[in-house]
Amino acid sequence: MTLRTPLRPLTRILKAREHGENPDAIERENLRLRHEAIRDKMRQRAETRLLLLAMCFFAAFVTVGLRMSTLAASEPEEPRIATSGSAILNTRADIVDREGRVLATNLVTNSLYAHPHEIIDPVAAARGLAGIFPDLEEEALLRRFTSDSRFIWLRRYISPEQEQQVHELGEPGLLFGPREMRLYPNGSVAAHILGGAGFGQEAVNAAEVIGVAGVEAQFDEDLRDPARDGAPLELSIDLTVQSAVEQVLAGGMVIMNARGASAVLMDVHTGEIRAMASLPDFDPNARPQPLTEGDQADSPLFNRAVQGVYELGSVFKIFTVAQALNEGLVNPATMVDTTGPLRMSGFSISDFRSYGPSQSVSDVIVHSSNIGTARLAQMMGAERQQRFLEQLGFFQPTLVEMVESRSGRPLLPARWGELTTMTVSYGHGISTSPLHLAAAYASITNGGTLIRPTLLRQDGPQMGERVVSEAVSAQIRDMLRAVVTDGTASFGDVPGYAVGGKTGSADKPRPTGGYFEDRVLSTFASIFPADDPRYVLIVTLDEPEIVALGEARRTAGWTAVPVAAEVIRRVAPLLGIRPEIEPLDGFQLSSASD
Amino acid sequence: MTEMAHGTVVVQSGEAVLPRWWRTVDRVTIGCILALFAIGLLLGFAASPPLAERNGHDPFHYVIRQAAFGGLALAVMVMVSMLTPVQIRRLAVLGFFGAFGALALLPAFGTDYGQGAVRWYSLGFASVQPSEFLKPVFVVFTAWMIAASQEVGGPPGKAVSLVVTITIVGFLAMQPDFGQAALVVFAWCVVYFVAGAPMLLLAGVGALVGVAGSVAYSNSEHFARRIDGFLSAELDPNTQLAYATNAIREGGFFGAGLGEGAVKWTLPDAHTDFIIAVAAEEYGLVLVLVIIALFATIALRAFFRLTKERDPFIRLAGAGLASLLALQAIINMGVAVRLLPAKGMTLPFVSYGGSSLIATGITIGMLLALTRTRPQGEIGDILLSRHR
Numbered sequence: 001m002t003l004r005t006p007l008r009p010l011t012r013i014l015k016a017r018e019h020g021e022n023p024d025a026i027e028r029e030n031l032r033l034r035h036e037a038i039r040d041k042m043r044q045r046a047e048t049r050l051l052l053l054a055m056c057f058f059a060a061f062v063t064v065g066l067r068m069s070t071l072a073a074s075e076p077e078e079p080r081i082a083t084s085g086s087a088i089l090n091t092r093a094d095i096v097d098r099e100g101r102v103l104a105t106n107l108v109t110n111s112l113y114a115h116p117h118e119i120i121d122p123v124a125a126a127r128g129l130a131g132i133f134p135d136l137e138e139e140a141l142l143r144r145f146t147s148d149s150r151f152i153w154l155r156r157y158i159s160p161e162q163e164q165q166v167h168e169l170g171e172p173g174l175l176f177g178p179r180e181m182r183l184y185p186n187g188s189v190a191a192h193i194l195g196g197a198g199f200g201q202e203a204v205n206a207a208e209v210i211g212v213a214g215v216e217a218q219f220d221e222d223l224r225d226p227a228r229d230g231a232p233l234e235l236s237i238d239l240t241v242q243s244a245v246e247q248v249l250a251g252g253m254v255i256m257n258a259r260g261a262s263a264v265l266m267d268v269h270t271g272e273i274r275a276m277a278s279l280p281d282f283d284p285n286a287r288p289q290p291l292t293e294g295d296q297a298d299s300p301l302f303n304r305a306v307q308g309v310y311e312l313g314s315v316f317k318i319f320t321v322a323q324a325l326n327e328g329l330v331n332p333a334t335m336v337d338t339t340g341p342l343r344m345s346g347f348s349i350s351d352f353r354s355y356g357p358s359q360s361v362s363d364v365i366v367h368s369s370n371i372g373t374a375r376l377a378q379m380m381g382a383e384r385q386q387r388f389l390e391q392l393g394f395f396q397p398t399l400v401e402m403v404e405s406r407s408g409r410p411l412l413p414a415r416w417g418e419l420t421t422m423t424v425s426y427g428h429g430i431s432t433s434p435l436h437l438a439a440a441y442a443s444i445t446n447g448g449t450l451i452r453p454t455l456l457r458q459d460g461p462q463m464g465e466r467v468v469s470e471a472v473s474a475q476i477r478d479m480l481r482a483v484v485t486d487g488t489a490s491f492g493d494v495p496g497y498a499v500g501g502k503t504g505s506a507d508k509p510r511p512t513g514g515y516f517e518d519r520v521l522s523t524f525a526s527i528f529p530a531d532d533p534r535y536v537l538i539v540t541l542d543e544p545e546i547v548a549l550g551e552a553r554r555t556a557g558w559t560a561v562p563v564a565a566e567v568i569r570r571v572a573p574l575l576g577i578r579p580e581i582e583p584l585d586g587f588q589l590s591s592a593s594d
Numbered sequence: 595m596t597e598m599a600h601g602t603v604v605v606q607s608g609e610a611v612l613p614r615w616w617r618t619v620d621r622v623t624i625g626c627i628l629a630l631f632a633i634g635l636l637l638g639f640a641a642s643p644p645l646a647e648r649n650g651h652d653p654f655h656y657v658i659r660q661a662a663f664g665g666l667a668l669a670v671m672v673m674v675s676m677l678t679p680v681q682i683r684r685l686a687v688l689g690f691f692g693a694f695g696a697l698a699l700l701p702a703f704g705t706d707y708g709q710g711a712v713r714w715y716s717l718g719f720a721s722v723q724p725s726e727f728l729k730p731v732f733v734v735f736t737a738w739m740i741a742a743s744q745e746v747g748g749p750p751g752k753a754v755s756l757v758v759t760i761t762i763v764g765f766l767a768m769q770p771d772f773g774q775a776a777l778v779v780f781a782w783c784v785v786y787f788v789a790g791a792p793m794l795l796l797a798g799v800g801a802l803v804g805v806a807g808s809v810a811y812s813n814s815e816h817f818a819r820r821i822d823g824f825l826s827a828e829l830d831p832n833t834q835l836a837y838a839t840n841a842i843r844e845g846g847f848f849g850a851g852l853g854e855g856a857v858k859w860t861l862p863d864a865h866t867d868f869i870i871a872v873a874a875e876e877y878g879l880v881l882v883l884v885i886i887a888l889f890a891t892i893a894l895r896a897f898f899r900l901t902k903e904r905d906p907f908i909r910l911a912g913a914g915l916a917s918l919l920a921l922q923a924i925i926n927m928g929v930a931v932r933l934l935p936a937k938g939m940t941l942p943f944v945s946y947g948g949s950s951l952i953a954t955g956i957t958i959g960m961l962l963a964l965t966r967t968r969p970q971g972e973i974g975d976i977l978l979s980r981h982r
Contacts, residue, residue: 035746039904042744042790046909047901049788053913054897060924061890065883067931071842072879 092182092209093223094232095194095216097239098272098457102232104194104216104284107183110163110176111207112154116145119173128169129154132162145173156199156207157181182209182216184284190242192303193235193276193402193455196284212287213301215455217403234457236272241265244570245275249539252563253279256544262304263567264434264453264538268442268527269461271451273400274535274575276435278304304540307404309411309431312540313506314556315525316427317373321365322444322476323388324376326468332362332475336372344419349374352555365479366487368503370426377425382416385424391467392440393452394432401455408433427504434538437525441536445480445500445527448473481530492526492561494568496579500533501526501564503556508543519543522556524564534577539564615676618966623895626888627671627943627958631664633873633885634944641858641865641872642946656865656946663948667955674959675966679908682963686734686911693731694758696724697765711769714949725766725774726953729918730960732762733781737911740789744906755782773939777921784917785910837861838871838930842882849878865946867939870930885944886927892958893920899965912964915957 012030013023095104119125126141133155144152157179158166166174182197195214199207210224211217219233245263253261265275282288282300291299297308324330339357341350355367364372377385389395397409411431413420423429435453442451443464450464468476480500484492488503504523507515523540527533544559545552553559572579609617635657642656649655677685696715704712705721714721736755743751759782766775787796841857844850855875858864864872874882896916903909919942926941928934940947942954 031746038744038746039906042906043904043909045790046788046906049790050897050901050909050913053784053788053917054894057893057897057917057920057924058890060928061886061893061920064924064927064931064933065886067933068842068874068882068886068927069879071839071931072846072874072882074843 091226091230092180092197093228093230095223095235096232097235097237097242099238100232100234101239102185103190103235103239104182104184106180106209109157109159109179109181111156111179112158112166113175113177114145114152114154115150115173115175116147116152117150117173119145119171121171122146125169125171125174128171129166129174132165179207180209186239186243187285188281188283189239189246190237191281191284192278192305193237194284195402196287198287213404214402218401235455236274236457237276237455238274238574241571241574242275242277244574245567246277246279246281248567248570249277249563250279252539252566253541256541256546256559256563258541258544258559260304260542261563262308262434262540264305264438265567265571266438266442266453266536268446268451268533268536270458271439271442271454271462272458273453273455275571276305278302303404304542305434306398306400306402307408307433309408309433310521310540311428311431311506311509312434312437312521312523313427313504314368314370315437315502315504315523316430317365317368317425318444318476318480318502319389319392319440320373320377320385320425321361321479322468322472323380323385324361325472325475327380327384329379330361330376332479333360335360336364336375338364338369338372338375340371342371342374344422347419349422362479362482365502366482368488373425374422377421378418382418382421385421386416389424389430391450392443393450394430394436394440398433398435398439398453400435400453408435410436427506434523434540437523438536438538441525441527441538443467445473445477445533445536477527477530477533480527484530488555488557489524489561491557492524492565494528494565494572496581497568497572497577498529498531498580499526499565499568500528500530501561503561505555518554520554522554522560524556524560526564526568528568528572529577529580535575537564537567539567611676618968619675619962620895620899620965623892623958623962623965626892630885630888630943631668633881634869635661635664637869637873637944638865638946640853640855640876641869644859645862645865659948660946660951663951667951670952671955671959671962674956675962677963679905679964682911682960683734683738683907686731686960687738689727690731690735693724693728694762697728697762700724700765701768711771713769713771720948723949725771726949727956728762729774729777729781730915730953730957732778733785733914733918734911734960736782736785737907737914740785741907741910744789752786773925777918780921781914781918785914788913789906789910834861834863834868835929835932838868839932841871841875842931845875845878847879849874849876849881852876867926867945868930869941869945870927889920889923892916896961896965902970904970908964912961915961915964919954919957919961
């Protein structure tokens with residue numbers, strides 16, 4: 001800050017010089033005066049600025065104060081969760097079906113523990129407890145009650161009746177800790193979907209409930225999130241439909257002498273799974289232990305519809321035909337050479353029954369010709385086949401919203417040569433889950449747009465990418481309908497619901513290599529109503545065998561198809577589909593003996 | 595005659611040191627400080643036992659330490675407040691070089707106590723955070739430099755202090771400790787502002803910060819997320835901030851009651867950065883407003899007293915120190931009520947922490963020393979105006 005020296009002092013210096021005085025004193029005086037002037041000016045400016053600063057800080061303090069006041073005046077919104085140390089608060093959200101019916105909820109109950117040093121009469125206590133809980137042994141209890149330990153867990157949760165009985169023992173050393181347990185009020189209905197829950201972190205006063213399988217495990221964090229504020233998780237399934245499917249399937253499994261069965265019922269437009277069952281099943285309220293030996297696939301915990309991957313057989317033929325139609329290689333009336341057996345690098349492909357040297361593409365499906373399908377696949381080649389199957393989702397796990405879906409990884413052939421292309425075309429050499437099949441059937445019959453299966457309630461149709469054209473989708477529907485009216489699935493017709501579908505009876509592979517000749521996995525992949533499908537239903541039976549017309553029958557037409565038909569008969573009204581009483585034009589209902 | 599016979603009687607030129615100190619010092623500010631310290635101890639009783647328990651100490655371990663450090667800090671404060679401005683300047687400048695050296699050597703000898711930022715020296719029985727001590731002496735140094743630059747033919751103090759500021763910010767950003775860095779920058783700005791920075795320049799800097807902020811917001815996803823997270827009404831209920839906000843709500847106007855607060859069990863920093871949340875939960879809005887009023891009183895009184903000050907160095911240093919204290923309080927409380935993005939900063943004299951307490955003692959001591967009433971040459975003024 002340099003100020004120009006005022007003129008007058010300079011004249012003073014000049015004058016001083018004239019008078020012979022020392023100008024330095026005047027110089028110093030001038031400097032002092034200048035200093036004073038600067039300081040004066042600075043001080044005045046600083047005064048305003050200090051006041052300004054004070055005002056700013058005052059405003060800031062007032063803002064903080066006001067904000068504190070508004071916060072203090074508002075109600076606490078966020079629920080408190082887990083404080084470190086004592087309480088483990090538990091508010092797991094309910095799970096409901098699409099209509100809001102409860103599938104899983106919480107029940108407040110108690111755990112039982114003992115403080116041995118407070119027990120007055122260990123002998124009576126041990127005897128009393130052994131009487132109430134038959135699986136507790138009196139001697140062992142007595143030994144523990146008289147030991148040095150100060151804390152013993154007796155039961156994780158007990159029923160109200162048991163609680164009352166323990167109360168009546170009048171023993172002060174037996175104590176209860178509040179527990180919230182997961183309750184599945186419908187028992188085994190939708191067991192595989194729900195999975196189950198168990199206790200995680202445990203303390204005396206509370207225990208954390210955590211999902212261990214199914215959607216409970218998949219959405220574990222969401223369900224436990226306190227910010228959900230108890231909003232239930234809405235699944236896509238319909239409890240009544242699920243229950244009906246399970247009931248019919250269980251009956252069918254017994255009649256068909258099958259080892260296991262599964263069913264998937266899915267909306268072809270939204271991908272919502274309305275029902276999904278796997279038998280044998282279990283009660284999620286008392287989840288069985290996983291098998292310690294043998295094949296996990298035999299455990300009731302195993303979800304055949306999602307985790308199980310199988311060679312599903314002839315149901316795959318429709319994909320080969322759909323691709324051939326979509327790529328313009330053939331039309332439904334094109335004749336295909338079906339002279340058999342078809343020999344290929346040491347293997348021979350033959351049909352179950354021969355229907356002449358050549359058939360139309362439509363008849364290849366209706367009569368389920370392996371040779372015809374293989375020839376179509378040969379025309380397209382491995383690469384295009386792979387591309388189409390990958391597009392339909394057969395190369396990846398379905399990733400439907402349950403933890404088990406990740407393990408349902410399809411088994412693909414290691415080498416995909418010409419022979420593999422031909423076998424895959426009729427569903428051998430590639431293993432996928434029934435759920436994969438349901439999604440693919442939905443995709444090609446709903447008008448041709450890709451569907452991804454989901455277990456969560458959706459608001460509208462999935463607008464997936466196009467896999468086949470509208471026209472091809474319509475042709476496919478006609479063929480599937482014809483399979484029921486004129487072909488291998490004649491038992492599948494349900495009056496009024498125009499069922500269409502494709503059968504598949506796949507010989508089960510031997511663990512040692514090759515295939516069993518007397519064990520099949522029979523599958524019926526159906527859509528209904530066939531003219532404008534709304535649902536796809538996949539029914540699979542594991543090793544079914546019945547004796548009909550004096551012969552042992554294992555093929556899907558005799559086993560899976562009638563079960564599926566019965567399922568449709570039961571659930572179609574529940575799903576709100578009006579039966580079309582008049583047969584559609586151009587279709588004839590065929591008799592059962594056909 | 596007597597003088598000739600017995601020598602000169604020793605006559606004290608003025609009154610005794612203590613009475614003079616008591617007469618000239620800002621007693622209201624001292625009262626406010628004592629009140630804050632008492633509140634801090636009271637809150638320590640509530641907030642620190644959970645931590646003491648977790649660390650396996652006696653429940654009131656931290657309260658006792660707080661009282662010990664607080665007593666020390668008060669003693670330091672009183673002693674410092676007895677110094678003359680010139681002594682303050684000399685000691686502070688010496689202290690500044692010491693603290694600056696300590697800060698610069700942190701990367702080599704410091705420790706991070708497992709918290710990811712190297713901010714402390716471990717002395718065994720206690721830890722020292724040099725940046726806490728650097729702040730007040732830095733303000734004095736800056737004030738000295740800028741005041742000197744206003745003398746005719748003075749040194750280029752603004753440039754020197756700016757370079758020093760940038761160096762310190764660099765060291766702090768390396769730790770990283772952006773909160774302290776922001777405080778240092780802000781303190782420099784206040785000193786420069788009071789010293790008469792051109793308004794146009796300040797407006798320009800303000801605009802530049804705004805533009806830089808919006809550019810960063812639109813280009814950096816990380817920065818945008820931080821700001822969005824701060825601005826959004828929704829709050830992840832598992833964050834410290836959410837617990838703090840909730841505690842203030844739980845407290846309401848008159849508090850949940852002594853020992854009834856729950857937030858101290860959940861918040862790891864309940865006794866330091868979020869002490870205000872503990873205060874709000876147990877004692878309610880009333881105590882929070884008292885705390886705010888105490889800080890506001892200290893700051894505003896300092897500013898008003900400084901408007902009368904003639905010595906530019908005293909004015910600048912005083913304003914800087916008062917702003918430092920007030921801003922730290924505002925940031926600490928502003929974070930708890932989500933007016934400001936999360937930033938760890940202690941509440942002066944209330945939060946637990948040895949370094950923080952003693953450094954605050956030094957700050958207040960210097961502020962008290964600088965705001966003592968002294969003759970301001972009003973007579974000279976009158977004479978000067980007549981002379982003209």
